[in-house]
Amino acid sequence: MLHDTQKKNNEKAVLIGVARSSQDRLDVEESLDELAELAFSANAKVVGQMIQTRQRPNPALYVGTGFVEMIKEMLTENDGNTIIFDDALSPAQQRNLEKALECKVIDRPILILDIFATRARTAGSRLQVELAQLEYTLPRLTGAWTHFSKQYGGIGAKGPGETQLEIDRRQVRTKITQLKNRLKKLDVQRATQRKRRQNLYKVALVGYTNAGKSTLFNVLTKADVRVKNMLFTTLDSTTRVMSTGYPSVTVFSDTVGFIKKLPHQLVESFKSTLEEVALADLLIHVLDCSEESYAERFQHTREILREIGADKVPYLLVYNKIDKFSEFIPERKLADKSFNLSATKKTGIKQLQAEIIIQSDTFSQKR
Ligand SMILES: Nc1nc2c(ncn2[C@@H]2O[C@H](COP(=O)(O)OP(=O)(O)OP(=O)(O)O)[C@@H](O)[C@H]2O)c(=O)[nH]1
Numbered sequence: 001m002l003h004d005t006q007k008k009n010n011e012k013a014v015l016i017g018v019a020r021s022s023q024d025r026l027d028v029e030e031s032l033d034e035l036a037e038l039a040f041s042a043n044a045k046v047v048g049q050m051i052q053t054r055q056r057p058n059p060a061l062y063v064g065t066g067f068v069e070m071i072k073e074m075l076t077e078n079d080g081n082t083i084i085f086d087d088a089l090s091p092a093q094q095r096n097l098e099k100a101l102e103c104k105v106i107d108r109p110i111l112i113l114d115i116f117a118t119r120a121r122t123a124g125s126r127l128q129v130e131l132a133q134l135e136y137t138l139p140r141l142t143g144a145w146t147h148f149s150k151q152y153g154g155i156g157a158k159g160p161g162e163t164q165l166e167i168d169r170r171q172v173r174t175k176i177t178q179l180k181n182r183l184k185k186l187d188v189q190r191a192t193q194r195k196r197r198q199n200l201y202k203v204a205l206v207g208y209t210n211a212g213k214s215t216l217f218n219v220l221t222k223a224d225v226r227v228k229n230m231l232f233t234t235l236d237s238t239t240r241v242m243s244t245g246y247p248s249v250t251v252f253s254d255t256v257g258f259i260k261k262l263p264h265q266l267v268e269s270f271k272s273t274l275e276e277v278a279l280a281d282l283l284i285h286v287l288d289c290s291e292e293s294y295a296e297r298f299q300h301t302r303e304i305l306r307e308i309g310a311d312k313v314p315y316l317l318v319y320n321k322i323d324k325f326s327e328f329i330p331e332r333k334l335a336d337k338s339f340n341l342s343a344t345k346k347t348g349i350k351q352l353q354a355e356i357i358i359q360s361d362t363f364s365q366k367r
């Protein structure tokens with residue numbers, strides 16, 4: 001297994017997006033920028049990108065046959081060896097495209113799963129990622145796919161990739177059951193830990209990946225969690241108990257970031273980690289306000305929070321990275337309470353802390 005972030009892949013990728021209409025193109029362009037960041041986070045080099053406008057995906061190839069020829073040309077011209085689709089491909093589409101293009105074809109979910117596999121550090125997160133990868137690849141266990149992923153290695157061939165794809169579905173299913181059982185055991189441990197924290201005031205930092213959650217977590221708790229300008233730096237949640245400065249003993253948790261089109265297998269298998277978020281007393285929703293689509297990212301994070309049953313938890317909205325502007329005024333109100341701050345410049349932190357103290361105080365009075 002490759003678990004080394006430093007390891008360089010020799011993948012030269014062409015990114016492909018499909019817009020449903022010409023109005024949709026801007027969104028797709030933005031989504032491809034994010035896909036490029038994901039590819040970068042997986043150490044692949046992006047050598048080109050193309051968008052096709054078509055109402056409905058082609059059932060066999062996702063894009064049209066003529067467009068496949070254009071992709072081929074782009075690959076040759078730019079010496080590319082990998083195609084990354086921004087949307088999830090069906091197993092048949094992936095197979096047909098690999099055959100037609102004679103190169104490795106992956107999609108956004110595979111790329112995200114791959115990044116998660118590289119980042120997973122603890123036993124728990126490794127199990128969760130492996131489970132998600134197996135669930136995703138199970139219907140894709142085909143000769144063609146194995147052939148190409150073995151030949152080219154790199155993205156999509158990590159974690160359970162190479163060896164697991166060769167064994168039959170039945171064995172994969174057995175493995176899935178085993179992983180689930182092991183995760184269940186970890187859940188029991190987690191439940192015990194949670195019980196111990198029952199009377200503490202629990203604050204969780206949530207938000208889109210790269211928003212600055214870990215940076216803010218470090219500022220709030222004086223911890224030293226890894227911060228990087230890469231997507232999905234944090235997978236394992238870190239918690240810090242603060243016994244001074246807050247009316248109730250307060251636990252802060254830093255959590256995994258979210259992204260658009262997060263493979264549902266990942267949300268499913270990370271559910272127990274994310275339960276921490278659902279059981280929190282207060283969420284700090286961190287937004288990178290220097291991202292043009294921050295409002296959309298906010299909505300998207302709220303949707304995932306709903307999916308994991310954390311939408312009823314009260315939250316404070318943080319507009320982070322305001323140091324990138326001389327002045328920041330949100331276009332429209334996204335939450336009742338919001339705070340403009342810079343986690344790196346440590347401005348606006350006191351106001352946020354004061355509000356957490358007020359909330360923590362209310363919590364302790366209710367007890
Ligand atoms: N300019 C600026 N950059 C910031 C600020 N806060 C965080 N960053 C940068 O944003 C990048 C991501 O920060 P992280 O704290 O790792 O973000 P995260 O939300 O924990 O990301 P994941 O763990 O990947 O989900 C890093 O390069 C930080 O230095 C800020 O207030 N201003």
Ligand SMILES: [Mg+2]
Nearest residue numbers: 213214233234
């Ligand atoms: Mg982080």
